[in-house]
Amino acid sequence: MTSGQQGPGNPAGEGAVRNGQQETCEETVARLQQELTVAQKKVQVVGSVTRHDILNQLTAIMGYNELLLTMIKEENVRNFLEIEQRASDKIRRIFAFSKVYQLMGTEPPRWQKLAALVRLACDEIDLKGIALSEEAGDLYLYGEPQLYKVFSYLFDNAIRHGKKTTRIRIILEHQKDDAILVVQDDGEGVPPENREKIFERGFGKYTGWGLFVAREILSLNGMAIRENGVEGKGARFEITIPQSRIKTGDKPPAR
Numbered sequence: 001m002t003s004g005q006q007g008p009g010n011p012a013g014e015g016a017v018r019n020g021q022q023e024t025c026e027e028t029v030a031r032l033q034q035e036l037t038v039a040q041k042k043v044q045v046v047g048s049v050t051r052h053d054i055l056n057q058l059t060a061i062m063g064y065n066e067l068l069l070t071m072i073k074e075e076n077v078r079n080f081l082e083i084e085q086r087a088s089d090k091i092r093r094i095f096a097f098s099k100v101y102q103l104m105g106t107e108p109p110r111w112q113k114l115a116a117l118v119r120l121a122c123d124e125i126d127l128k129g130i131a132l133s134e135e136a137g138d139l140y141l142y143g144e145p146q147l148y149k150v151f152s153y154l155f156d157n158a159i160r161h162g163k164k165t166t167r168i169r170i171i172l173e174h175q176k177d178d179a180i181l182v183v184q185d186d187g188e189g190v191p192p193e194n195r196e197k198i199f200e201r202g203f204g205k206y207t208g209w210g211l212f213v214a215r216e217i218l219s220l221n222g223m224a225i226r227e228n229g230v231e232g233k234g235a236r237f238e239i240t241i242p243q244s245r246i247k248t249g250d251k252p253p254a255r
Contacts, residue, residue: 093209111140114140133170137172138250157210162188179241
């Protein structure tokens with residue numbers, strides 16, 4: 001029997017017994033909410049401090065590694081140093097993903113213009129000359145601030161795994177009940193057997209976190225994503241968005 005249920009010694013409307021005193025349901029809920037808030041704060045502080053301290057040490061390691069690469073001429077030793085450098089960079093990127101993952105759900109959702117989300121994503125991703133066309137019009141999405149990271153990870157995927165990518169397009173398609181926001185490129189595409197695997201944590205040749213975190217962010221905001229492209233002709237990521245979370249117009253909707 002859970003706290004607050006009616007039963008022997010626990011009349012309807014009463015909460016848990018704490019320190020020998022009977023709480024009301026309202027008091028139990030308030031206490032549990034406070035305890036949850038404290039626990040969440042502890043996790044955030046520990047995660048933030050730990051990540052900060054480790055990244056500081058990692059920066060020092062990478063700096064000395066680069067210095068050694070300028071001093072050492074032996075090819076076999078340089079190969080080992082380059083492997084260390086790539087591993088250190090992978091650790092750094094994993095910590096960056098973990099920060100985004102930790103921040104998920106900590107801020108309230110709001111209406112955000114798609115064009116602004118795309119600009120934020122482009123600010124942290126070097127498109128390396130790839131043409132980007134956002135053809136969805138005056139579109140607003142309702143979601144938490146971390147939503148722009150979805151586009152960062154999709155753009156990074158097109159650059160890193162598309163190999164021959166020259167163009168990325170963002171278009172909007174409508175279905176009966178939902179809208180489909182499509183992010184597609186003209187790169188090498190995804191083999192059919194990997195369409196689901198690419199969203200699993202750890203899958204892939206790099207960190208294996210990008211598309212996993214993207215899916216988690218979308219799920220938290222009531223959206224879903226799948227890959228539906230053609231291998232050899234490019235990747236096509238379809239983001240399914242409930243009509244209640246997508247609007248068009250010159251100004252964001254009031255909510």
